[in-house]
Amino acid sequence: MAKANEEIFNTRVRTKLRGSYSHHYRRGLPKPLRAVKFRSNNDTFKPVTALRLTSIALEVSDSAS
Numbered sequence: 001m002a003k004a005n006e007e008i009f010n011t012r013v014r015t016k017l018r019g020s021y022s023h024h025y026r027r028g029l030p031k032p033l034r035a036v037k038f039r040s041n042n043d044t045f046k047p048v049t050a051l052r053l054t055s056i057a058l059e060v061s062d063s064a065s
Helices: 002-028 030-035 047-064
Strands: none
Touching: 002 030, 030 047
């Protein structure tokens, strides 16, 4: 029984910490993303597309505020 309680506790702590850190970094990420221009000539893997979508979402959220 103690082992089950420990697993539940560890799961709750991990979830709380993950949420806390992700929120913290999410707030700090827009400034560096605005300062850097991303380019890639790799046609197979397109991380730049995801970054462009992220920057568009940031612009939309800024205009809504």
